Amino acid sequence: MKLLFIADPLESFKTAKDSTYAMMREAARRGHQLAACEPGQLRWASDGRAGGPVRARVRDITLTGDLHAWFHESAVRDVALRDFDAVLMRKDPPFDSEYFYATHLLEQAEREGARVFNKARALRDHPEKLAILEFPQFIAPTLVTREAQAVRDFHAQHRDIILKPLDGMGGMGIFRVKDDGLNLGSIIETLNLEGAQTLMVQKFIPAIAQGDKRILVIGGEPVPYSLARIPQGGEVRGNLAAGGKGVAQPLTARDREIATALGPILAARGLLLVGLDVIGEQLTEINVTSPTCFQEISEQSGFDVARRFIDALEAILAAG
Structure with missing residues (x-):
């Protein structure tokens, strides 16, 4: 396959x-041909009568096996x-x-x-924080709003809350406000820009x-191990980018x-790979842009996530 x-x-990998x-490495192991480009290298053009196909300036690459000088551009x-x-x-985000x-x-x-995997429309239709709203039976009490008073009311009801921007990644911009409400007003102002920007509160x-x-869910089926990203050093954020420690563990019943x-619902919409974020027994995010943690889960559990992914990709392509 190409x-x-x-x-x-x-060069930033x-x-x-x-x-x-990890996907590339498994695909190359099976003899598939690899090419890469950046979104900025996509283009489409018309001559005024008809349009040509979407094209890209791509780099044909082979892998070297070296984790540093890891590819050769042919x-x-x-x-x-x-x-x-x-x-x-x-x-990677931001979206x-x-x-x-x-x-x-x-x-x-x-x-x-x-x-295209994940399908383009499915990427647009599933913003990673808002996609959970379709499944309220699995989420914690949640508020999405621009209104400062609505946030204050939510805090008055639940007393200990998390506030976050809808376009954050890697734990960026996440705040916790406890029962005392310390700095709640300042945090609301920072995140919602005086009502100009929507935020999520949980x-x-x-x-x-x-x-x-x-x-990780591949082709509608969950990988049997999750990666628990555990906050370190007084942090409330478990994200690996925020210093969290990743520990692979078998999926719980929940x-x-x-x-x-x-x-199955998400797979039917063209989402081959999805990353669900779960804290305790509550769903907090549905990640569809570029879900990660393949290597951490594989190294700690022995379950080859990349192999499962390429298996699923090959099966879909073979089915036509």
Whole structure:
């Protein structure tokens, strides 16, 4: 197969833990051809009468096996996306305007015959924090609002809350306000910009002390191990980017209940790979842009996540 990975610059990869690199490594092991580009290298053009296909300036690469100088670039080509067997959108958040525009180019490529994973429309339709609203039976008390008074009322009811921006990543911009309400007004002003920006507020879940669990769902089926990202040093955030410690552990009965309920629904919408975030028994986020933790789970549990992913990708492509 010929695979195109749309991602951040290859030179920025931290190969010891990067999930996109793990996908590439498994695909190369099976003899698949690899190419890569960045979203900014996608383009479409018309001559005024008809449009050509969505194209990209791509780098053909082979892997070296070295975690530092990890790839060799054999050629740079201008190629239509439909000429690849699969296009894997693996650009990291934030999901900003440029990411949004890229999904429209990818959707046009799909109309032209390209196979894109995760599907472009599904990426747009599942903003990672707001996607949980469809499944209220699995989430903690939650508020989405621009109104400062609504946040104050939510705090008065629940007393210990988490506030976060809708476009944050890696734990960025997350605040906890306890019963005393210390700095609540300042935090609201910081996050909602005097009513100009929507934020999410959730009841604090004490089980964060045992970790914010990342559950990977591939082709609608959960990986049997999660990665519990455990806060360190007085932090309330378990995100690895915020210094959390990752510990692989078998799925609990509740983890599996959530994953098996959501997995088939999300897979049917074109989401081949999903990362569910669960704290205790509550779903907190549905990650669809570039879910991670492949290598951490594989190294600690012995379960080869990348192999499961490429198996699922090959099966979908074989099915036509």
